[in-house]
Amino acid sequence: MRQIIAAIVLGLTITSVGAVDVDESTVLSTLDKAHPRLMLKDADLKRLKARCKSDPILQKCVADVIKSAKSCLKKPPLVHKKIGPRLLRVSRDCLRRTYCLALAWRWTGEKKYADKAVENLLAVCAFKDWNPSHFLDTAEMSHAVGVGYDWLYSHIDEATRKKIREGLIRNGLAVGVAAYKRYWWVKSSHNWNQVCNGGLVAGALAIADTDPKYARAIIPAAIKSLPRAIKTYGPDGAWSEGPGYWHYATRYTAYGLAAMETALGTDFGLSKITGLSEAGLFPVYTTGPTGMYLNFADSGTRARRGAMGCMFYLARKFKRPLVSDAEHDTIARRSATAEHVIWYVPPSGKKATLDLARLFRGPVPVALFRSGWDSDALFVGIKAGYNQVNHGHLDLGNFEMDALGVRWSRDLGSDNYNLPGYWDSRRDTSRRWKYYRLNSQSHSVPLINGENQSAAGRSSILKFEPARVVIDFTSAYKKASSRATRGLKLVCDRRCVLVQDEFELTGTKGAEITWAMTTDAKITIKNKTLAELTIDGKKLTARILSPAGAEFAVESAEQKPPQKSNKGVSRLLARVKDAKGSVRIAVLLAPGWKGFKPPAAMQLTPLAKW
Numbered sequence: 001m002r003q004i005i006a007a008i009v010l011g012l013t014i015t016s017v018g019a020v021d022v023d024e025s026t027v028l029s030t031l032d033k034a035h036p037r038l039m040l041k042d043a044d045l046k047r048l049k050a051r052c053k054s055d056p057i058l059q060k061c062v063a064d065v066i067k068s069a070k071s072c073l074k075k076p077p078l079v080h081k082k083i084g085p086r087l088l089r090v091s092r093d094c095l096r097r098t099y100c101l102a103l104a105w106r107w108t109g110e111k112k113y114a115d116k117a118v119e120n121l122l123a124v125c126a127f128k129d130w131n132p133s134h135f136l137d138t139a140e141m142s143h144a145v146g147v148g149y150d151w152l153y154s155h156i157d158e159a160t161r162k163k164i165r166e167g168l169i170r171n172g173l174a175v176g177v178a179a180y181k182r183y184w185w186v187k188s189s190h191n192w193n194q195v196c197n198g199g200l201v202a203g204a205l206a207i208a209d210t211d212p213k214y215a216r217a218i219i220p221a222a223i224k225s226l227p228r229a230i231k232t233y234g235p236d237g238a239w240s241e242g243p244g245y246w247h248y249a250t251r252y253t254a255y256g257l258a259a260m261e262t263a264l265g266t267d268f269g270l271s272k273i274t275g276l277s278e279a280g281l282f283p284v285y286t287t288g289p290t291g292m293y294l295n296f297a298d299s300g301t302r303a304r305r306g307a308m309g310c311m312f313y314l315a316r317k318f319k320r321p322l323v324s325d326a327e328h329d330t331i332a333r334r335s336a337t338a339e340h341v342i343w344y345v346p347p348s349g350k351k352a353t354l355d356l357a358r359l360f361r362g363p364v365p366v367a368l369f370r371s372g373w374d375s376d377a378l379f380v381g382i383k384a385g386y387n388q389v390n391h392g393h394l395d396l397g398n399f400e401m402d403a404l405g406v407r408w409s410r411d412l413g414s415d416n417y418n419l420p421g422y423w424d425s426r427r428d429t430s431r432r433w434k435y436y437r438l439n440s441q442s443h444s445v446p447l448i449n450g451e452n453q454s455a456a457g458r459s460s461i462l463k464f465e466p467a468r469v470v471i472d473f474t475s476a477y478k479k480a481s482s483r484a485t486r487g488l489k490l491v492c493d494r495r496c497v498l499v500q501d502e503f504e505l506t507g508t509k510g511a512e513i514t515w516a517m518t519t520d521a522k523i524t525i526k527n528k529t530l531a532e533l534t535i536d537g538k539k540l541t542a543r544i545l546s547p548a549g550a551e552f553a554v555e556s557a558e559q560k561p562p563q564k565s566n567k568g569v570s571r572l573l574a575r576v577k578d579a580k581g582s583v584r585i586a587v588l589l590a591p592g593w594k595g596f597k598p599p600a601a602m603q604l605t606p607l608a609k610w
Helices: 002-010 042-052 056-073 088-108 111-125 135-151 158-182 191-206 212-233 242-264 281-285 310-318 321-331 338-342
Strands: 357-360 366-370 379-383 399-403 406-409 458-465 468-472 481-491 496-505 511-519 522-527 530-535 538-546 551-556 570-579 582-591
Touching: 042 056, 042 088, 056 088, 056 111, 056 321, 056 338, 088 111, 088 135, 088 338, 111 135, 111 158, 135 158, 135 191, 158 191, 158 212, 191 212, 191 242, 212 242, 242 281, 242 310, 242 338, 281 321, 281 357, 310 321, 310 338, 357 458, 366 481, 379 481, 399 496, 406 530, 406 582, 496 511, 511 582, 522 551, 522 570, 530 551, 538 551, 538 570, 570 582
Parallel strands: none
Antiparallel strands: 357 366, 366 379, 379 399, 399 406, 406 511, 458 468, 468 481, 481 496, 496 582, 511 570, 522 530, 530 538, 538 582, 551 570
């Protein structure tokens, strides 16, 4: 109801993407001038405390936050220290300390937590700057200081409030107002958009009662900018930068929208943008039985799904008990965060119905398949999209696979962001593509004549059904092939995976095509077309079904400094030499299920008829 009233008061005009045009002169007309007004008001806190008396899960969440706050009491003062071009580690440390300490004080009333939080705020407000050249640092620090100021308002005397406001304005909000006129992230469609906008929104609303000119400039600009990124979730909730950056982007989407909701009574229609309501499903389905993500783009090495408070925000906002229940499963094993308390949703008590196959459409489509939802189940995921996506690799058609509780085919993840030329990616010869983890040589994708995919390569999903998917990635191989497609299918009653590639080669000279799979397994070549992979005593066999003459080989994925070493990682290769014209490579991956004997041969069907 308050959002409807706010919309009428503000005279909002809905745009084509679901956001609104906002008048600077009226944007603060519904401002709640009391503190705290960001994320968690005192009335909300009172309700949580009442619930906590009889809710052991909420009790655990609060205990986790207080434990973290106690550890923050022992932390040394924050100092202005950059790593490479970034102050980001300091900004994030300040943010984590602020949420833990301020919530611990609000929950317990123990002065030690508030005093330590204020000490941190004063330290960063005395910094010479918050490193605006890498604006994420500025935005996250603005967020931290804004929430700290707002939540600790009643604890801080006016002289201290003034110091914090001045630091927030000088190093954050004044720089932010200027940034909307000239910084590239304002028009971006990836995580920088949500983080920079969300951080500035929180900071501006924190002091909108005393210094309204910053909020009057920042809120309308953020509302205009944010739809560029939020619409990227459409239509199914996927995130183009991979599951790791899904969390970063979505966390700040939640911060920004929640701050506006609590302070102004409206999110200006931003939550209605197509795809956001589905976003909580993405980490659920992209997490394999091993707990590891489908690890595409610049995700961390063996990235696993961790505790994510924004899952509760999405579940509460869009009435998605499946999303909050999935997060409850996670925080039963991991520490909860302050955000889990702020946006707490109790378990639904209902058993969720989860699909065995899921397609997430969008700029970077992802197809996911399983045999079940138990810890030993078969899981395989494959990505399409385009190679120029932010944080992207040369990896169209890359697949990852779990079975028997281990990951068999894996993506190595990101390398060191401070490597020279790490972000230079526009051309095939760009320095980014010299790094092993980022180019095609490290991924489970085909190679033609040992060359990377085209940096400008694009791909699309041609067909998706409950046990199969076909991808067209011709543009990634256009130098050598007039058509290139990859099919992935669950066969043998969802106990095995068939990976089938088809090419129409254009050259007159014979080409070498290499099918590849990156793995932690020990690989034993049994014969030219049969390999056995072993991890922790578990077995998987790989068999070349086509073409005749293709042979398995093994190579090491290990690299020398300054690149990450990839110690112990190998590549299973199936090589086809002197290939011409129409070529089909098919490999069957069969986990060693108890009592199951995989087929030695299989009738293959052209991908056009899948």
